[in-house]
Amino acid sequence: MQINFLKLNCEKTDFIIIGPKSLTKTAHNLTINIDNSTLSPSPHIRILGIIFDSHLTFERHVHNITRTAFFHLKNIARLRPSLSSTTAEILIHLFITSRLDYCNSILYGSPSKILNKLQYIQNSAARLLTHTRSRDHITPVLQKLHWLPVPQRIHFKVLLLTHKALHNQAPRYLTDLLHHHTPSRSLRSSDANLLSIPLRTKHRTWGDRAFSIAAPSLWNSLPKPIRDCTNLSTFKSLVKTHLFRSAFNV
Structure with missing residues (x-):
């Protein structure tokens, strides 16, 4: 960073050890000294909006997406009676779908318990848009909307x-x-x-x-x-x- 005339802010610098549990446990006490500051491994770090954890489960990342998406979904639900279907769908794609799609390739191969949380967000958005009841099957609704499910x-x-x-x-x-x-x-x-x-x-x-x-x-x-x-x-x-x-x- 000195060579490129950049200043290192150690207060905002994190590092993480990614690997199997056997590795991360033994390296838990590892520290790095940079610019007279001692850094310890962080359990989670954020890079370009993606939250990484030591085992690449992305559970924290998906939890963050879920929390933010449902915050916006609740706000859209309050406005839904005053919105046309076209306008409501635009808002859903802007605030919900964009978050499901952002850097989603890193979730390839994730277990179903992770992907199901994201799918639940999409299902909830589809129900809100089409006024579908919670007990009604959602697959025909997604098909009619022509929305690809999360794994696809x-x-x-x-x-x-x-x-x-x-x-x-x-x-x-x-x-x-x-x-x-x-x-x-x-x-x-x-x-x-x-x-x-x-x-x-x-x-x-x-x-x-x-x-x-x-x-x-x-x-x-x-x-x-x-x-x-x-x-x-x-x-x-x-x-x-x-x-x-x-x-x-x-």
Whole structure:
């Protein structure tokens, strides 16, 4: 930071140790001395609005999204009798959907108990918009609104990043993680535009969530016409339609 003429504010500096519980427990007493200040590991840190924890569970992050989303949802509910459906939907997308979608690719591979909390937010927003009772089934409502459920929205974001990385529209550190699959001999799948999937890692809850594994896995599951699409706008439309049909079995 001195080389780049930046001032380090130690009072606002945090560091976190990320790893399995066996590692974080043994490193709990680790301290770092910077600029005559002693720093201890923090259980949570915020980076660009994302709250990271030592085990990458993102429970604290999802809790924060839930609390903020329902705050705005309650305010929209007070105004709902005076709003048209179009205006109410705009407010929901502005204050609720935007929070569900922000950096949601980091939640790929998260357990269902985490994703269900986010899905409950979307379900509540759909009920508010359509005046659906709490005892009524929500799936037909989401389908009618043409809203992708939360897991599919996460898959969409990962696939979008993958498409950009393959077409030199993403940072180099993402592009370098993807490699086209090259069969050892000539096969019909040689021109299938598939990606090579690295060997599975030991810890599925950690390694399989990495972009280098998640991206090829989702990409290879797409139909070939979608994988071959080079236009970004067309790709978005095709992927959304594919994920929508997959989510609602249509």
